Every structure is written in C-alpha cells, then in structure tokens.
Amino acid sequence: MSDPPLLALRGVSKRFGAVHALDDVELEIHTGEVVALLGDNGAGKSTLVKVIAGVDPADRGVMEWDGRAVQVKRPHDAQALGIATVYQDLALCENLDVVGNVFLGREVRRVGILDEVEMERRTLGLLAALSIRVPDVRLPVATLSGGQRQTVAISRSLLGEPRLLLLDEPTASLGVEQTAQVLDLVERLRDRGLGVLLISHNMGDVKAVADHAAVLRLGRNNGFFDVTTTSQEQIISSITGATSHARRPPRTGEAGP
Amino acid sequence: MSDPPLLALRGVSKRFGAVHALDDVELEIHTGEVVALLGDNGAGKSTLVKVIAGVDPADRGVMEWDGRAVQVKRPHDAQALGIATVYQDLALCENLDVVGNVFLGREVRRVGILDEVEMERRTLGLLAALSIRVPDVRLPVATLSGGQRQTVAISRSLLGEPRLLLLDEPTASLGVEQTAQVLDLVERLRDRGLGVLLISHNMGDVKAVADHAAVLRLGRNNGFFDVTTTSQEQIISSITGATSHARRPPRTGEAGP
Amino acid sequence: MTGRASTAPGRRVKRALGQAWERLSQGESGSLPVVLGLVLLWAVFQGLNGNFFSPRNLSNLSVDIVGTGLIAVGIVFVLLIGEIDLSVGSVSALAAAVFAVLNVNEGLPEWLALVIAVLAGALIGALHGFFFARFGVPAFVVTLAGLLAWNGLTLYLLGQSGTINLDDQGLVAKLTSYYFHDIAAAYGLAALGAAVFFLAACRDRRRRKAAAMPYRPLREIAVRTGLIAAVAFAAAYVLNQFQGLPLALLIFVVLVAALDVLLRRTPYGRRVYALGGGVEAARRAGVRVAWVRVSVLTVSGTMAALGGLFLASRITSVGQPSTSGILVLNAIAAAVIGGTSLFGGHGRTWCAVLGMLVIQSISSGMALLSIQSALQFMITGGVLLAAVVLDSVSRRSQKSRGRA
Amino acid sequence: MTGRASTAPGRRVKRALGQAWERLSQGESGSLPVVLGLVLLWAVFQGLNGNFFSPRNLSNLSVDIVGTGLIAVGIVFVLLIGEIDLSVGSVSALAAAVFAVLNVNEGLPEWLALVIAVLAGALIGALHGFFFARFGVPAFVVTLAGLLAWNGLTLYLLGQSGTINLDDQGLVAKLTSYYFHDIAAAYGLAALGAAVFFLAACRDRRRRKAAAMPYRPLREIAVRTGLIAAVAFAAAYVLNQFQGLPLALLIFVVLVAALDVLLRRTPYGRRVYALGGGVEAARRAGVRVAWVRVSVLTVSGTMAALGGLFLASRITSVGQPSTSGILVLNAIAAAVIGGTSLFGGHGRTWCAVLGMLVIQSISSGMALLSIQSALQFMITGGVLLAAVVLDSVSRRSQKSRGRA
Amino acid sequence: GRAAESGTAVRPASPTASGRPTIGLLVPDSITPRWDRFDRPLIERRIGQLCPACSVVSVSAQGDVALQRQQVDSMIIKRVSALVLVPVDAKAMRPAVKKAREAHIPVVSYDRLAQGPISAYVSFDGQEVGRLQAKALLKAIGPRRAPGAGIVMMNGDLADPNGVAFKKGALSVLTGKVRIEKSYDTAGWRPDSAYTNMAGAIAALGPRHIDGVYAANDGLASGVIAALRANGIRPIPPVTGQDAELAAVQRIVEGVQYMTVYKPFKPEAYAAAEMAVALAHGRGPGPIARDRVRGGVPAVLLRPIPLTVHSIRRTVVKGGMYTIQQICTPKYRPACERAGLVPSAEPAR
Numbered sequence A, B: 001m002s003d004p005p006l007l008a009l010r011g012v013s014k015r016f017g018a019v020h021a022l023d024d025v026e027l028e029i030h031t032g033e034v035v036a037l038l039g040d041n042g043a044g045k046s047t048l049v050k051v052i053a054g055v056d057p058a059d060r061g062v063m064e065w066d067g068r069a070v071q072v073k074r075p076h077d078a079q080a081l082g083i084a085t086v087y088q089d090l091a092l093c094e095n096l097d098v099v100g101n102v103f104l105g106r107e108v109r110r111v112g113i114l115d116e117v118e119m120e121r122r123t124l125g126l127l128a129a130l131s132i133r134v135p136d137v138r139l140p141v142a143t144l145s146g147g148q149r150q151t152v153a154i155s156r157s158l159l160g161e162p163r164l165l166l167l168d169e170p171t172a173s174l175g176v177e178q179t180a181q182v183l184d185l186v187e188r189l190r191d192r193g194l195g196v197l198l199i200s201h202n203m204g205d206v207k208a209v210a211d212h213a214a215v216l217r218l219g220r221n222n223g224f225f226d227v228t229t230t231s232q233e234q235i236i237s238s239i240t241g242a243t244s245h246a247r248r249p250p251r252t253g254e255a256g257p
Numbered sequence C, D: 001m002t003g004r005a006s007t008a009p010g011r012r013v014k015r016a017l018g019q020a021w022e023r024l025s026q027g028e029s030g031s032l033p034v035v036l037g038l039v040l041l042w043a044v045f046q047g048l049n050g051n052f053f054s055p056r057n058l059s060n061l062s063v064d065i066v067g068t069g070l071i072a073v074g075i076v077f078v079l080l081i082g083e084i085d086l087s088v089g090s091v092s093a094l095a096a097a098v099f100a101v102l103n104v105n106e107g108l109p110e111w112l113a114l115v116i117a118v119l120a121g122a123l124i125g126a127l128h129g130f131f132f133a134r135f136g137v138p139a140f141v142v143t144l145a146g147l148l149a150w151n152g153l154t155l156y157l158l159g160q161s162g163t164i165n166l167d168d169q170g171l172v173a174k175l176t177s178y179y180f181h182d183i184a185a186a187y188g189l190a191a192l193g194a195a196v197f198f199l200a201a202c203r204d205r206r207r208r209k210a211a212a213m214p215y216r217p218l219r220e221i222a223v224r225t226g227l228i229a230a231v232a233f234a235a236a237y238v239l240n241q242f243q244g245l246p247l248a249l250l251i252f253v254v255l256v257a258a259l260d261v262l263l264r265r266t267p268y269g270r271r272v273y274a275l276g277g278g279v280e281a282a283r284r285a286g287v288r289v290a291w292v293r294v295s296v297l298t299v300s301g302t303m304a305a306l307g308g309l310f311l312a313s314r315i316t317s318v319g320q321p322s323t324s325g326i327l328v329l330n331a332i333a334a335a336v337i338g339g340t341s342l343f344g345g346h347g348r349t350w351c352a353v354l355g356m357l358v359i360q361s362i363s364s365g366m367a368l369l370s371i372q373s374a375l376q377f378m379i380t381g382g383v384l385l386a387a388v389v390l391d392s393v394s395r396r397s398q399k400s401r402g403r404a
Numbered sequence E: 001g002r003a004a005e006s007g008t009a010v011r012p013a014s015p016t017a018s019g020r021p022t023i024g025l026l027v028p029d030s031i032t033p034r035w036d037r038f039d040r041p042l043i044e045r046r047i048g049q050l051c052p053a054c055s056v057v058s059v060s061a062q063g064d065v066a067l068q069r070q071q072v073d074s075m076i077i078k079r080v081s082a083l084v085l086v087p088v089d090a091k092a093m094r095p096a097v098k099k100a101r102e103a104h105i106p107v108v109s110y111d112r113l114a115q116g117p118i119s120a121y122v123s124f125d126g127q128e129v130g131r132l133q134a135k136a137l138l139k140a141i142g143p144r145r146a147p148g149a150g151i152v153m154m155n156g157d158l159a160d161p162n163g164v165a166f167k168k169g170a171l172s173v174l175t176g177k178v179r180i181e182k183s184y185d186t187a188g189w190r191p192d193s194a195y196t197n198m199a200g201a202i203a204a205l206g207p208r209h210i211d212g213v214y215a216a217n218d219g220l221a222s223g224v225i226a227a228l229r230a231n232g233i234r235p236i237p238p239v240t241g242q243d244a245e246l247a248a249v250q251r252i253v254e255g256v257q258y259m260t261v262y263k264p265f266k267p268e269a270y271a272a273a274e275m276a277v278a279l280a281h282g283r284g285p286g287p288i289a290r291d292r293v294r295g296g297v298p299a300v301l302l303r304p305i306p307l308t309v310h311s312i313r314r315t316v317v318k319g320g321m322y323t324i325q326q327i328c329t330p331k332y333r334p335a336c337e338r339a340g341l342v343p344s345a346e347p348a349r
C-alpha cells in the first residue's frame, strides 16, 4: 500500500516544566485502521491526544495529514481537518444540556435561529445507537452519571463527518453492554474508512478491535505491534517496561493492515 | 454469624426532580467483606455511595452502623464513623498539591503548624505502595494524568483508620499493573477486617476480589449474589435486566461469608 | 420544551405546573422567589404610603429602570461568561459626554452624535475585550483601568464647559420624555407580546409532534399565554392611566427581548453560555473563545453607552461623572438579584429587568417616604438583603444537588 | 522545599535558579513580573521628578500603603475562597467612627475604644459570613447590602458631631505618626527577617535530610537569604535616612507575615485554599465549609476595621464616609495586581503589599508631579493596565498549560 | 437671561386635601454634615414658627443627580406646596425645576443657584469666599514675605460650580502676590486625596519651601494639616478653610489651622424658610428678597465672614452654631485658655 498515512507524527516532543511528557514520539494512522495507544499511567497518552487535537500543541515535531505537513495550533484547526476527539476528562460544559453539549460549535440553525427540535431529534438518535438511557436530554450534563457523561462525549465526536477519531479511554466508566456497543461502533467506523486512535487500559478491548498497538513509556515510543500476531503478555511487558523495544512504528510503505 | 452488619441500608430512596435515582434500596456490608455494587450506567450506584458518605443524604430510609441507626447528614459525619470514600469524579482540589490533597482535612501538625516534611514522607510512602510514579508530589493535582489523579484519591482514602471503604470505580483509569495493585490492596484491607464496597464495571475484577455482589437496576435492588457460586453470565443478565431478581440482600443472620 | 406529552388533560396540567415549578426552582430561570419578593416589597411600600401604586409613580418607575437597566443587561452578558465589567459606569458617562459635546458644543446633528456616542461605547468595550482576550489580563483589572481612564477622559471633555444641558425637545431628551398617549399603543404591545409567545409555542409544538417527539400540551401553552397576557395588560392599563406607554419602556422591552433571543436561540448565545460553563470545554469544542470574549465586552460597552444616553436623557443634561461606583454596583446588583450567577453560565436578560425593578422600587419607595439619609442607607441595605435571602432560602429548600 | 538534591554544586545552583524561575512563572507565587513592573514605574517617576526617590517620599509611601494595605490583606482571604467583599470600605469607615465617637465624644479610654472598634469590624464580618454561609446568599450581595447599611450607620453615628478630630498625641494618631528614630530598629528588623528565613529553611533542610527526602541545597538557601537581606537592609537604610522605622510599617509587616504563616503553614489556611480550589471537593474531604466561610469574612471585616483606624490615624480625624467605592476598588485591585486570583485558590498576603506599592506609587508620583485630575485618572488607568499586561504577558510566554 | 422663567409668585397646587401645606426640602448629600446638622433643623424650626400648620419632608440625594430628580418627582406626586432645593448639580436640575413649575410648585434654590424657573434664591457669594480665604492667607504670610512666598493650592471639586467660584475668587487675589508652587483639584472633596496630594507637594518642594496652603474647605484643610504634621513640619504654615466645621474651629483654637470661612447658616436657613412659607401660601417670596440674580429672580445674598482665632466668640459662638463648651473639650482646654476663650484655671461655663 503506497497511500500516505492519514496522520503521521514525526519527532513530537513536549515538556511541562521539568517533566518530559513526550519525547521524540513517532506515530502513523492509516485510513480504515484502528491503532491502540497503550502505556502506563502518566506515559503521555493523553498528552499526545491533546497535541493531535490542537488543544495543547507540541513544542517540537511535525504532523503530517494525508502526507502533507500541517500546523494544528487550535482545536478548531484539528476539527477543520476532520479530527474528532473524546477526551479523557470529557470536557463538557456543565451548565449546558445534553443537546447543547453534543452540538456545541456545530449548532443546526434555521434562518440564524437554533433548530432545537432537529438537534434534539438527532441527539436522541445518537444516544439510542449507543444504547444508553439518559433521563432527559434537556437536563444539564452536571446531573448525569459518569457513564452517561461519557456517552454524551462519544456522541459529540460522531457528529459531522470526521476522518480520524481520537478516543481517550472512551469506555472507562461504561457498563458491559455499553462498552460492547462502543467497540462495535469503532469497528463499523473503521469499515467506513475512518482512522481510529484508541487509548485503553483494557487488553481485551484492544485485542478485540485494534489492528496495531503503539506503546508509550515515559513519553517515548516503546514498541509498535501487530495485534493479531503478538501475544498479550508481550504487549504488557512492553507497557510495564519489562522489555524495552526501541523499535519505532514502521514508516509508510512497510505498514498497512 | 450473629454480628450486626457494619453497615446496613433499609429502604433508602432518593429523587432528583423527576428521576428516581434510588428506590427503596437495601444493602448490608459486614466487616471483612468485599461487596461489589454492580449496575448499568445510571443505575444509581454513585448516588448510593454519596448517600452513605453523607455528601447527598437520602430522602427516605434508614442507615444502620454496627446495628444502631445513625444519621449521616454531612461528609464529616461519615468520616467520624470511619467511612472513607473514593468518588467517581475523584473530588480533588485542583490548586492544592498532591500532599495537600491527600491530607486535606486531616493535616499532620506540630505545635499547630503543618508538618510538611512528615506529610510528604507519608504521601510518598502511600504512592509507592500503589506503584505509581507521580513526577512531583508538590505539583498541583491539576497537572496530573487521569490515572495519577485516581491514585491520589485512593491514597487519600487510606489515611486514618477507616472501617468501611467505598470505592466508586477506583480502577477506571488505572493501568494493568496499577489495577492489580489496587485489587491486592482491597484484599489486604479485607483481611485486616475492613468492609469494602466496590463499584466496578469490570467483571473480572469483581470475580477476583468480591465476596458478594449487589446489583442495582434503575435505582432498585435487582439481585444479591454470592460471587463464588454464581456465574458471570447470571450476574450480567441481572445487570442488563435480562432477568429480574426481586430478591433483596438477605437480612442479618442469613448472610455472611 | 419542558413538558412531555401525557394522557389525561387534568393530570397533564398538574404535571406541567409541577414541572414548571421544578424548572423554576432549579435556578436556570429561578426568578419566582424574586417576583414574590418584589410583590411583597410593593405591598409594604403601598401600605406605608398610598401614593406608591399611583399610576404616576409606577409610570415614573417604569422609565427610571431603563437607563441602569440597559447597563445591567450588558452586565448579564459579561456575568454569563463568568467575568465582570467595572467600567460600565464610566463608559456610560463618557458616551453621554461625547454626545453632549458633539451635539451641543460642536453642533453635530443629534442622530450623528448619538451614533458616534454608541459606537464609542462599543469600541471601548472591544478594546477592553482585546486586552482581556489577547493578553489574558483579568477582565476585572482591564475594566478597572478603564473605569479610571474613561472617567478621566470624560472629565477632560467636560472640563471646558462643565455640565452641558441637552436640548429638551431633542431626540435624546425625547427618549425618556416621550409617551405614546394613544392607549392603543400600550394595549397593542401587550397583545403583541402574548401573541408572539403563543404562536412560537404552538409552532414548536407542531414541529415536535411531527417529529414524534414529546411536546407541550396545548392547555399548558394556553395557561402560560394567559399569565403573560394578564401581567402585560395590567401594566398597560396602569401606564394608560398616566401618560400612556413610555417610549423608553418600549425600547427597553424590545431590546431585552431581542437580546434574550440572541442569547438563548442563536449559536452565538449558546457559545456565550458555553464559556460560562467551562472555558476549556468550549475551547476544545472549537468555540473561538477570544472572539466571544471580545464580543461580550463589546455588547457590554454598547449597552453601557446606550444606558448612559438614557440616564442623561432623564436629567436632560450631562455633568461630571461621579467617581463613585454606585452605578456599577447597582447594575451588577440588578443582574445578580434577578438571578444571574456571578460564576458564569446561568442567567437571562430578563434578570436585569427584575433586579432593576427591585432596586428602583426601593429607591422610589424611600423617596416617597422621605426617609432620613442615614436610615435610607440602612433600609436599602436591609431590604436588598431580605429580597435575596428570600430568594436563596427558597432555592435551598429545594433538594441540594451535588455532582456525580 | 523546591529543589531536589543533586551533585555538582555549580549545576545545583543553576538548577535551583531554573526551578525558582519555573515556580515563579507558574503563578502560585508569580510576583516577579509585578516586581519588575514596579521597578519600571519607580524609574519613570524618578526620571520625571528627582524627588520620588527621596527618603522622605519613600518613607511616606511606606506608611501610606498601610491603611488600604491592611484592608487588601483581608480581601486576599476572601478572594482565596473565590468570593468578594464589597463592604470593606464602609466597615473601615464605621470602625473609625465607632472609635472616634467612643473615645472623643464618650470619653472611653483609647485602648478600649480601639478594641471595641476592631471587634465591631470582626462582628460585622461574621454577620456577613453568617448570611453567606447559612442562607447561601452570594457574598457579593451580602456585602453590597453591608456596604449600604454600614454607611448609613456611620452617617448616623457622626450625624450629631460631624467630623471628629482625634487626639494627635493619642494612641491611634501614633499608629502612623510614630517612628523608631533609633536606626537600630530598622536594621534590627531587617536582620531578624533574614535570620528567621534562614533558620527556617535550614531546619526544613535538616529534617528532610534526616527523612531521606530531597532537600534544598545549602547554597540555594544562602542565595535566597542574601536576596531577602539585601532588599530588607536597603529599605532599612532609606527609612533611617528620614525618621527611622515607622511603627505603621512594622505593624503591617508583622501582621502580613503572621497571616502568611496562618494561610500557608496551618491547617486552617490549607482549608481556605481548598475552598478556592473546589468547594465540593473540600466539603467531601470533611472541611466545614460554612465555618471557613464565616471565619474568612470575619478576617476581612477585622482587617477592614484595622485599616480604617490606620486611615483615620493618617489624617487624625474621622469624617463622614464618602459613598464612593474607591477604597474597595483600590483594595481589590491591590490584591489582584499583586497576583491573587479572582477565581479563588491562588494568592498570598504579600500580594496585597506588592499591589499596594504599585497603586500608592502611582498616586504618590501623580501628586509629586501635580497632574490635573482628568489626566490623573487616565494615567492611573493606563499605568495599572500596563503593569498587569506586563505581568500577564510574561506569564503567558511560559508554556500554556492545559489539564489532562 | 431667563427672566421669563423666573416669575415670582406661583399659584400653589391645592395645598393638599387636609389643607395643611407641606414643604419639601431636598439636600444634596450626607457627606457634608451641615445639611443634616444645621440647615434641616433650622429650616424646619423656622417654618414651624411661621406656619404651625405646615409640615416639612426632607430627603437627601446622596450626591446623585438622577436620585435628586427622582426625589423631585416624588415630591410632585405627594403634591407639596413648595420646594427648598439644594441642587446636586445646578445645571442638571433644570428639567426637574421646570417639572415642578409645571405642577405649580414654587422652588426656592438654596445655597446653590439652580437653573430653570425658580421662584427665589438664597446663598452666600462664592467668589467672595475665595477672596476672603486668599486675603486672609496673604495677611497670615505677611506683606513682607509675600512677594517671594510659595504656596500650595488645594482646590475643591471643579465639578461643583461653587468649587469653581472659590478658586476663581482666590486666584483673583493671589495672582501676582505669591508664587503658586503647586495646585491640585480634589475630585469629590476627599480629605484623603488632599493628604496624598499635600504629601506629594512636600516631597516635591521640600518641607521648608511652603509658606502657606490655600485649602478650599475644612475637610481638605484637615488632610493638608495631617500631611504637614506627618512630615514633621513645625510650625505649621497658615492653612485656610471654609464651613467652620467644629473640628476646624478646634484646629484654629489649637493654632494648626489659620482660618476658616464662616457662613452663618441661620440667616440663610431662615430666609429660605420665610420665602418658602410665603410661596407656599401663594404669595411672593416677601420683602426680605431684596437682591436680584439672573435678571430678576428674587434673592437673598448673604456675606460670608472670615473666622480666625480672634473672632471665634464674635462669629460661631454668637451665631449659636457652637457653644464654648462644645469647642473647648478637655483636650482643647489649654489651647482655649491661651486663646482666651475660657478663663484660665477656672472651670468653663
């Protein structure tokens, strides 16, 4: 496959004061591919997501999109490229209701006025697809349970036509059934040709949906695996640092599903 | 076993506007017992924890402690009884550093002045026991990663000598190794005679450490199981509502490990 | 939007009322307690001096709230994003001074001077917004600096002439002195308001029904419309007893309604609320935070300028601004008493109207009772506190609601 | 506390300095930019009028900051919990009036009148706190009501006598007019301050070393002590050139230092910060939120009363309060300029001192240059803004830091 | 030229149903003690003497033009028979005065000359006040030192037309006679601003180069004197004042303030009361209004009196403003003895 990757990161670094959160990180995501991003707590996974999403740009490093270098300095830039994100801390506006949060920044309007009916209808549709009950989509999200909030954040990210989905522990507080639904959804999106970056601490989930797994350790790449051919133990030992894989993700041309 | 349960809830109900978050819920936790509280998203698990912890008291219902009815109206009351809690949303003070958060409300003092050295030493000890690296315990928790924050919240709850530990999805954003450590810890605490209420969506974890499992569904009791003798499928079907168990947790005398 | 469809009409209404009460008591539009407080206040003043409810006094009251009320509406915008604007008093004085100097001293036509004065307010607001959004200087400090600087500029502008009298037949003077003597005007406005509400509610209902979504029962819509119509027609009746509908009130009500629609029915307004609910969340959702901030402070500057012109119109003259922050405090207090949160994200433009009614009623009642100044301060403080305690306590008595 | 032990002494210092800079620029104690702004300000004023740096002017400055500075310290407490106290101006005027009426008119001994006046301030603060914590009325509104009510009470108290002259040999007058002419006093205080810092740092280091925890290298401690000593001795030198160490300054510094210890080294202070970092989190941790709130408003009332006595002492007379919010604004501005966050959780008592220095320097420089009031307002506003822009920009240029 | 507006007699509105005329008194603020302490009681007393059936309602505007306008509205609603008005802003109250006139309520402008169709006016001559202060200052500095002497001017709030008048009067005397080293205008008449400005002047000029201070009123004088004291300047150079506040009279006795201007409130208040009662009964302002201002408004113009330590008995004590006892509190007893206000070594009486 000679297509350029959907997204490629080259030598991305980021410091917070004395902490090297990311140190010369490389990553590639192709269309129609689910890449799992793994690593211990504090490995820098969320920081990497925020770099890609333009929330907190990197200090150094290049980001390529469809093979062309791009500058992503604000969340807006990333959205314009077609990157949708579910953040680990969800980042919802507590005072807005569910509909308001799902459509924030992408409101449906009729002659300049919000079309609440249409937005509510579509929100109900999205939530139904994730098989979660929210007591009332007109309640402020501050009153929702942890799992309900997470579903709102996931629904948000499915709006518009994203080309790349960044999911930072999207199922952390979801129930068994809901988790299955989200994983299903991820597979369907992959089949529709989206690229997905999935962060999870659950090896089972990773095994179930991911094609490749990239491991971060202390802010550095620590291995890139084909999930189908690598054993779970191998991956875990790479996460915990029992083995050190200096190997980087393969450059374009080597990789591919 | 004729000891009264450490904690017993009788007919606890709570409404938020039109939402019945808890409806006539019964629960018992004995010393030296780990009870898993299971349920779908929005089932009312966190609401129940907040009722017990005095954060958001129930509308109706009785709470018994060591067999005597008690009034828990404020978090302070629960702490005085020896109830320590890890909340799902962690509830940390963003501007305080790790040490400050761990010891908030229970500061170590020497002649009225904070003993920072001692507090820092003990914090480092607690964190080491949970095998998590925090770059600097003097950084405000706002800068920590999701898992690091969760560990801070868990460390907090271990201070003092609690008799009952309420853990609301304590491992949701922890790594594989850290999760194992926390489960280990729970077992050690049980062996030291503490009661533990563990909320988790992970059946594996529940199977591993819980003695009993209480299931909530739509705010009502929907089954109480002995984890060792019940199959995982049975519990899950009770969670998702495939089966409806009107059965309540047994009253004192019937139950026990 | 509130009610979900149900079956038996009787239960339906009951439920609708119950839900309305819940909504109200949930703070988003929790103005009921303030309304009760206001009614109580009025009853007390009327009991103490029978002139309080005289059409002349009520009509005056309705005009007196406009100047500071417009400023308070601007403040509501700023409070919604969780910030504060201390400069509104100075900006309103400056706008009035600009108008007076241009029109009276320089001889510009009134409409041009008026436009320039309002634009000056907008520009100043934008400047504050720029410093706030671009350099991250807290809005409090930017507008505090503005308070001082624009005060100085006003002093300088008026330095040569001192107080300037406005043409009392002029456009600006008319703003508060013109009344629609025709009784049809007041009644017409009341009817229009009720009709617009009714039609909008019905249209919403029809669309929801079509989309197979829960909708508000017709009976509930009728009850609400009836309430609104009753209040509006009562007000119109009183106004017509004196001189008719005041132009100032008309402008005020139309502006407040328009800005309410802007805030609650447009994408722009949604973003303003979003900023108040979490700047970082809004930023990640792609909201251009800096732009919204600048715009909000521009609105507040513009409303301050407008308010300043109404205040000047009321006394048909423009004098040295008082350095006292009384105007700012009144405007902020009006917004807060009306139910706007100081911490952002909750409030409506109508809050400013309600709050101004409370404040102005106190001051008008005091004037009627000719209370000594020492006592006057104390009573104003006490009544203010009582009104808000009533409000807070009735909210408290509802369930306290934590977060998961 | 900051540094972690390392090996080579050269690198150690470098790293320590680097870390100190990072700490500074991280906002918790990010006062460096304000200090730079202050130095710039001084340089400009000195350039415009050579008398600015005269010992007389600097000594006056050091006394002039005390009255409003004490009020600002109280405001820091309130800002730390994310609230605001608008009543401090009125409370300070009331305390002065209480003192004057009791001492001069009623003939009570000075010390008793003084104690009663300060207690009155504390009581009023507690009352505000009660309404705030018990009824959940926003502190803004409670203290706004207080602003009005206490103003009225002061008017009433002074209504009979008008302005009251204080005994200019009395205790209160001495508060600002007494100087320790002995040069040993100023130098002694400077030496004491440096020594206390040094010993505390060494003790901390020893204990950390004993507990096998990272500790601050001796060299770093020496450098810091040296810096503190240099500033302190320079100030002492200047003061000794005029009349010696002013009693007012001594009281101010001691109070600020004591309250700094209270805030940052006691469980009580920790809870104050916790409230600012998240009320709900603090509540769940078992902090008695209502109690802390009441206590914080009590502190602010007490400090306002103290500050009022110093302000009265400075002009040895107590007159009718002006309704202007200038005093409140100055106090809040001082706290904010010094680096206290308006949103709670960040700030120190020393912020108030720094901020007051900025504000009082501007006002003293203006007086020195006898600038006309119109211009004076504009310049004050401009300089204020410039000082804070400098501060904000230098903070910004550090990495922007989001949250996980 | 508002001769047309300035009629004399106005047919009063039906003097309320009960037939008891009410007279409204509007004072501008509560910061200046005189309104509540002297003017209001004096006017009320005099009205009570002249017309026992009359009642007086008084309100204070807290220095707020809009509030005063609202208070005039309330007075109209209550249908008072006459108004005694101290305008917060003389120009800005014109529409309110006009509105009162339209409601057939005559307005007596008190102490400050309100614009609009007022029926009568009573006050002191503002420029004369400034001239008196300046002359006294020159006298205190002494004709010998005067030519080279440097003074500091602490003017009042120039937003207040009286403040402008005082400054103008003072400058008309001082210009050319002394060097005005520094001149400050004090927004809001705030003593603490006067303090700060004076401290700045001392720092800028040096303590020995200030031969006198022109302070526009007693409040400013208190700030000025405090600054001089704080800077250890002894003896304190002559400082002027105005209003004859008790605190100022005490300072004069003590010797730290040189003079103040005494504007006897009683004649002013009585004149206002007499004219208001006459107007309320539908008559003209009466024979006491001998002067005319602004082309025909009947007026009573009173002369201010300079007050120094030598004239205390003749002025404030005789005029019934303060008793010797009020002035000579224990603290000021020695100074009073020196000044001859109380006989030495004998209890005051």
Ligand SMILES: Nc1ncnc2c1ncn2[C@@H]1O[C@H](COP(=O)(O)OP(=O)(O)OP(=O)(O)O)[C@@H](O)[C@H]1O
Residues within 6 Å of the ligand: A016, A017, A019, A020, A021, A039, A040, A041, A042, A043, A044, A045, A046, A047, A048, A088, B135, B142, B143, B144, B145, B146, B147, B148, B173, B175, D401, D402, D403, D404
């Ligand atoms: N704003 C910040 N300031 C300072 N340090 C930060 C900041 N954000 C993150 N860090 C640090 O960077 C490191 C990486 O954090 P990150 O949130 O990326 O971890 P993570 O891999 O997502 O961990 P988790 O699995 O626990 O979510 C952590 O050590 C954290 O303390």
Ligand SMILES: Nc1ncnc2c1ncn2[C@@H]1O[C@H](COP(=O)(O)OP(=O)(O)OP(=O)(O)O)[C@@H](O)[C@H]1O
Residues within 6 Å of the ligand: A135, A142, A143, A144, A145, A146, A147, A148, A173, A175, B016, B017, B019, B020, B021, B039, B040, B041, B042, B043, B044, B045, B046, B047, B048, B088, C401, C402, C403, C404
């Ligand atoms: N403060 C509140 N106001 C209104 N509704 C609330 C509030 N808190 C919780 N709820 C509602 O109560 C229900 C139960 O919430 P709870 O947080 O207890 O669920 P949970 O079992 O913890 O779910 P999860 O597994 O997702 O954390 C939810 O439907 C939620 O929307």
Ligand SMILES: [Mg+2]
Residues within 6 Å of the ligand: A045, A046, A047, A088, A168, B145, B146, B147, D404
């Ligand atoms: Mg993370």
Ligand SMILES: [Mg+2]
Residues within 6 Å of the ligand: A145, A146, A147, B045, B046, B047, B088, B168, C404
């Ligand atoms: Mg939960």
